[in-house]
Amino acid sequence: MIDVTLLGTGGGMPMVNRYLASTLLNFKGRKILIDCGEGTQVAMRKFKTGFKSIDLICITHFHGDHIFGLPGLLSTMGNSDRTELVTIIGPYGLAKVLNGLLLSLSYLPYDIYIIENPKKPIAIKANKAGLELEEIEDSKASNNCDMVLKTIELDHSCHCLGYSFYVKRMPKFVPEKAELNNVPKEIWKILQRGETIEQNGKKYFPHMVLGEERRGIKLSYITDTRPTEEIVDFISDSDLFICEGTYGDNEDLEKAINNKHMTFEEAANLALKGNVNELLLTHFSPSMDEPEVYKENAIRIFPKTIIGHDGMRKLLNYR
Amino acid sequence: MIDVTLLGTGGGMPMVNRYLASTLLNFKGRKILIDCGEGTQVAMRKFKTGFKSIDLICITHFHGDHIFGLPGLLSTMGNSDRTELVTIIGPYGLAKVLNGLLLSLSYLPYDIYIIENPKKPIAIKANKAGLELEEIEDSKASNNCDMVLKTIELDHSCHCLGYSFYVKRMPKFVPEKAELNNVPKEIWKILQRGETIEQNGKKYFPHMVLGEERRGIKLSYITDTRPTEEIVDFISDSDLFICEGTYGDNEDLEKAINNKHMTFEEAANLALKGNVNELLLTHFSPSMDEPEVYKENAIRIFPKTIIGHDGMRKLLNYR
Numbered sequence: 100m101i102d103v104t105l106l107g108t109g110g111g112m113p114m115v116n117r118y119l120a121s122t123l124l125n126f127k128g129r130k131i132l133i134d135c136g137e138g139t140q141v142a143m144r145k146f147k148t149g150f151k152s153i154d155l156i157c158i159t160h161f162h163g164d165h166i167f168g169l170p171g172l173l174s175t176m177g178n179s180d181r182t183e184l185v186t187i188i189g190p191y192g193l194a195k196v197l198n199g200l201l202l203s204l205s206y207l208p209y210d211i212y213i214i215e216n217p218k219k220p221i222a223i224k225a226n227k228a229g230l231e232l233e234e235i236e237d238s239k240a241s242n243n244c245d246m247v248l249k250t251i252e253l254d255h256s257c258h259c260l261g262y263s264f265y266v267k268r269m270p271k272f273v274p275e276k277a278e279l280n281n282v283p284k285e286i287w288k289i290l291q292r293g294e295t296i297e298q299n300g301k302k303y304f305p306h307m308v309l310g311e312e313r314r315g316i317k318l319s320y321i322t323d324t325r326p327t328e329e330i331v332d333f334i335s336d337s338d339l340f341i342c343e344g345t346y347g348d349n350e351d352l353e354k355a356i357n358n359k360h361m362t363f364e365e366a367a368n369l370a371l372k373g374n375v376n377e378l379l380l381t382h383f384s385p386s387m388d389e390p391e392v393y394k395e396n397a398i399r400i401f402p403k404t405i406i407g408h409d410g411m412r413k414l415l416n417y418r
Numbered sequence: 419m420i421d422v423t424l425l426g427t428g429g430g431m432p433m434v435n436r437y438l439a440s441t442l443l444n445f446k447g448r449k450i451l452i453d454c455g456e457g458t459q460v461a462m463r464k465f466k467t468g469f470k471s472i473d474l475i476c477i478t479h480f481h482g483d484h485i486f487g488l489p490g491l492l493s494t495m496g497n498s499d500r501t502e503l504v505t506i507i508g509p510y511g512l513a514k515v516l517n518g519l520l521l522s523l524s525y526l527p528y529d530i531y532i533i534e535n536p537k538k539p540i541a542i543k544a545n546k547a548g549l550e551l552e553e554i555e556d557s558k559a560s561n562n563c564d565m566v567l568k569t570i571e572l573d574h575s576c577h578c579l580g581y582s583f584y585v586k587r588m589p590k591f592v593p594e595k596a597e598l599n600n601v602p603k604e605i606w607k608i609l610q611r612g613e614t615i616e617q618n619g620k621k622y623f624p625h626m627v628l629g630e631e632r633r634g635i636k637l638s639y640i641t642d643t644r645p646t647e648e649i650v651d652f653i654s655d656s657d658l659f660i661c662e663g664t665y666g667d668n669e670d671l672e673k674a675i676n677n678k679h680m681t682f683e684e685a686a687n688l689a690l691k692g693n694v695n696e697l698l699l700t701h702f703s704p705s706m707d708e709p710e711v712y713k714e715n716a717i718r719i720f721p722k723t724i725i726g727h728d729g730m731r732k733l734l735n736y737r
Contacts, residue, residue: 112494113457115464137490138432138457145434161522163493170519171456171486175431199521200489202514203480205576257524 101126101266101316103339103413106142108390110323110345110360110382111164118142118409119164120322120382122341123153124264126246127225131155132172133262133320139168140175146410151179154230155223157248158189159322160259161196170200177207183229188214188221188250190258216260221248243293251333253324256359261324263333266316268417269293270309277308316415319375322382325356326365334373338415341407342366344380347393351384360384363393367401376418381407420445420585420635422658422732425461427709429642429664429679429701430483437461437728438483439641439701441660442472443583445565446544450474451491452581452639458487459494465729470498473549474542476567477508478641479578480515489519496526502548507533507540507569509577535579540567562612570652572643575678580643582652585635587736588612589628596627635734638694641701644675645684653692657734660726661685663699666712670703679703682712686719695737700726 102125107118119136123143130153132139143150150172159165176185187193194213201207214221217234222244224231233244246266253259272291282290282303289296290308297303319334322343334340345360346352355362361369363380370378378401383390390406397404405411421444426437438455442462449472451458462469469491478484495504506512513532520526533540536553541563543550552563565585572578591610601609601622608615609627616622638653641662653659664679665671674681680688682699689697697720702709709725716723724730 112497113460113490115460137487138460141432141434141457163490163522166522167486167490167493168456171432171482174482174486178431196522199518202518203482203485 100417101264101318101415103318103341103415104146104148105379105381105407105409105411106139106146106148107136107409108381108383108407108411109164109385110343111385113137113164114385117383117385119168120343121168122320122381123148124318126266128152128227129154129225129230131157131230131264133157134159134165134322135168135172136164137167137171140172142409143172150176151181152229154183154185155232156185156187157260157262157320158187158193159253159261159320160190160255160257161192162257162323166196166200169197170204173201173207173211174204177209181209184210184212186212186214186230186232188217188248188260190260191216192258216258217250222246223248249333251329253321253330254327254359255323255325259323261319261321261330261333263317263319263337266318266415268313268315270311270313272308273310274308276310280307282307314418316417318415321369323360325359326361326369330369331372334369334375337373337375338418339377339379339413340370340373340375341379341381342369343382344390344397345382345384347383347387347390347396349396363397363404364400367397367399367404370401370404376403378404379407379413380404419736420583420637420734422637422660422734423465423467424698424700424726424728424730425458425465425467426455426728427700427702427726427730428455428483428704429662430704432457432483433704436702436704438487439662440487441639441700442467443637445585447471447546448473448544448549450476450549450583452476453478453484453641454487454491455483456486456490459491461728462491469495470500471548473502473504474551475504475506476579476581476639477506477512478572478580478639479509479574479576480511481576481642485515485519488516489523492520492526492530493523496528500528503529503531505531505533505549505551507536507567509579510535511577535577536569541565542567568652570648572640572649573646573678574642574644578642580638580640580649580652582636582638582656585637585734587632587634589630589632591627592629593627595629599626601626633737635736637734640688642679644678645680645688649688650691653688653694656692656694657737658696658698658732659689659692659694660698660700661688662701663709663716664701664703666702666706666709666715668715682716682723683719686716686723689720689723695722697723698726698732699723
């Protein structure tokens with residue numbers, strides 16, 4: 100299960116009635132934040148999400164509406180006595196940009212670990228103390244983790260990353276299989292957790308006690324960008340596809356092209372081609388007071404479209 | 419006349435119901451902003467003050483609650499097609515801190531002029547295109563300006579500046595005096611404006627046509643600090659003394675001492691000793707939900723105390 104909160108749904112500038120596009124994932128009691136525009140920490144207070152247990156922050160790109168809330172949030176996390184490491188992932192140049200933003204801070208009581216433009220998937224394991232991250236060769240090498248994060252390069256006016264999160268689902272435990280493979284009863288639980296163990300000179304693997312692979316939960320997050328064919332592959336079969344819909348009106352297509360953004364219709368086309376389950380639109384232009392007005396432009400192409408609003412929560416469960 | 423808007427009245431962290439302490443002065447159609455915490459540009463939208471005509475930003479110190487709104491505001495000012503120079507005054511290190519905060523911005527369509535820790539008064543002249551600033555030897559050398567800005571070093575946990583603004587009032591024009599001094603009628607208006615002119619080999623000065631000096635408007639702004647004797651001199655005879663009141667409860671005196679802040683009572687004592695006309699408290703601790711509850715702690719000492727609130731406006735006129 101993964102709990103998704105849209106902290107804000109605005110793009111460009113922070114507004115009185117709409118926070119900037121930023122999304123919080125809650126997973127096994129720990130948190131992942133995607134983007135952090137000015138006011139993100141205030142939205143967290145408003146929607147009572149808490150911020151102390153944020154272990155990972157994913158930054159799409161360095162435009163102000165996606166990063167200017169970072170110095171404030173990181174300070175506030177420090178003031179709330181956080182001491183565990185925080186990992187921040189983002190495009191090339193992240194370390195430099197972050198050092199600049201934090202130049203006035205005398206200290207933070209926790210360390211920041213920076214990953215710039217990861218080319219390989221990242222395996223994430225959740226435990227009570229926080230999220231553990233490890234770069235892996237490919238998704239198949241992710242035996243002993245809970246979630247796999249991937250990035251994609253988007254087509255915006257600056258270097259920009261999209262993100263996907265795949266929450267793994269353990270196969271069912273099959274006692275008949277364990278008995279058939281002569282696995283001693285006392286190590287069933289270890290193999291069941293996905294771990295490998297050697298006993299009396301013999302190696303035991305999880306597949307010896309587990310059934311067929313089961314589908315997990317896939318969440319993808321694409322903003323800011325023009326639509327590309329690579330995105331279609333990247334988001335394919337997502338349970339939830341969170342996507343920028345900067346412009347609702349089809350007549351704003353030229354603006355979308357010039358500013359390297361998308362219309363609702365374009366986002367819906369991506370959702371259709373990507374065969375996703377649900378499309379959630381966000382990152383609305385400040386010029387668009389009521390994005391709901393343009394919902395039909397997306398629904399016509401992809402019926403399972405939701406227009407996001409600040410504070411919207413979605414619980415994603417295994418299907 | 420000077421128009422003062424409290425954009426926010428909070429200290430420490432931005433809250434859902436209280437913006438961070440930041441104050442906007444409107445003077446002859448141009449604007450001066452004092453401090454800029456996260457969300458300041460949103461408060462400006464909420465209170466419909468406009469931000470394009472901000473010519474001068476005065477920064478007290480580099481704690482996040484006073485500066486983390488700068489990159490966003492400066493971007494937004496750029497996006498609104500501002501091209502005129504913006505001057506920013508602040509403590510030593512301002513250039514470095516600002517360069518860091520703005521590292522991710524590819525460009526701004528206007529220039530920023532930085533003044534670090536000015537030791538001398540600054541004469542400010544307002545015209546339609548903006549505010550012109552000039553460092554002067556002392557306030558007496560400020561003949562041809564509309565306002566004089568001064569700074570004072572405060573006693574906070576980091577280098578911190580207080581500000582005062584003196585809006586000058588021109589003496590009355592006295593035609594009898596002009597005639598007595600044989601000033602040609604065609605140059606009366608020039609002298610009346612405070613300018614000096616030479617005609618037919620003779621120099622004419624403003625005092626030849628003007629009456630006695632008249633009291634202007636003094637506004638002083640003190641946050642964040644412990645009370646000091648230097649502050650009493652600096653704020654003396656202010657029409658409005660805007661002062662931090664981080665803690666309302668007298669029992670928080672120890673906290674105030676440790677965190678280098680003030681209680682309401684301490685701020686009121688400064689107001690009394692400084693013989694100011696009115697005390698306006700701001701920069702309330704996030705732990706204080708309703709500062710009004712503690713008003714009596716200030717009133718008892720200095721009756722003309724106002725508890726600030728976000729969006730509060732004060733019009734200061736010549737007395």
